[in-house]
Amino acid sequence: MPSHTFVINGETVTVDVEDDVRLLWVIRDVLGLTGPKYGCGINVCKACTSHLNGRAFNPCAVRVADVSADDEITTIEGLADTVDGDLHPMQEAWLERDVAQCGYCQPGQIMAAVALVRKVRREGRTVTEADLDAIRNVCRCGTYSRIREAIREGAEQM
Numbered sequence: 249m250p251s252h253t254f255v256i257n258g259e260t261v262t263v264d265v266e267d268d269v270r271l272l273w274v275i276r277d278v279l280g281l282t283g284p285k286y287g288c289g290i291n292v293c294k295a296c297t298s299h300l301n302g303r304a305f306n307p308c309a310v311r312v313a314d315v316s317a318d319d320e321i322t323t324i325e326g327l328a329d330t331v332d333g334d335l336h337p338m339q340e341a342w343l344e345r346d347v348a349q350c351g352y353c354q355p356g357q358i359m360a361a362v363a364l365v366r367k368v369r370r371e372g373r374t375v376t377e378a379d380l381d382a383i384r385n386v387c388r389c390g391t392y393s394r395i396r397e398a399i400r401e402g403a404e405q406m
Contacts, residue, residue, distance in 0.1 A: 253317040256281070257326025260317075267313035272296050274312050275323060283324035283355045287386070294385035297356035297363075298323045304363035324355035327362065338362050341402035349389035357385045361399045365406050375403050 253262040256279065263278050270289070275281050275298070284307060287295030291309035298307055299322040300315075307321075315321070327336045335343075338358050348354045360383050368375050380396050387395065 250313070252312045252315065254315045255318070255320040257322060258320075258329060263312070265312055267311060269312050271307035271310045271312050271315060271321075275307055275321070281323050281325050285352055285355060287353070287356075292386075293353075293356075294360060295353050295356045297359040297385060299359060299363060302363070302366065304360050322359075324359060327359065336362065336402075337405035338365070338398070338402035341398040341405065345394050345398040345401060347391055347394045347398045349391050353385055353387045353389075357383075357387065357395055360385050361395075361402060362406070364399070365403045369406075375400065 249264045250267055251262050251264050253260065255261070256275070261279060263274055265274055265278060272284060272286060275284055276286065284298050285295035286308065287293035289308045291306045294306060296306050296308045297304050299305065301320055322330065328334060328339065330336065338361050342348065342354065342358060364379055364383060365375060368379055380399060
């Protein structure tokens with residue numbers, strides 16, 4: 249069985265799985281990190297959103313063979329480790345705004361929000377309503393207004 253090495257949440261790991269196994273299954277079933285959720289498996293719902301080299305991606309749509317040894321993956325479990333403090337500012341904003349209802353989509357929502365804020369900052373601007381509209385993560389409970397409020401608040405603290 250092929251071996252695949254990459255960095256996840258700051259730790260280099262090697263897994264022995266077939267090349268065509270989706271990264272989400274490796275993260276959840278092999279590595280035991282259950283923050284990225286399985287929702288659709290076809291890159292639509294975005295419940296599994298994580299970061300690959302600092303940018304949002306959906307591991308349900310990426311084969312483990314497509315990740316290289318120098319790629320850095322961050323899941324919701326490792327997000328707080330990217331800042332000083334117990335929680336990332338976006339996670340704190342989520343709590344402050346009481347966003348979660350069922351909570352299933354929240355890890356993906358937070359990871360998408362952090363990636364969005366980083367992207368607009370690289371572009372030298374602030375988050376706009378159009379940016380918020382572009383986040384396509386599905387929330388079945390419909391807490392979108394609280395999600396948007398938390399993203400704005402989290403962006404101010406990042």
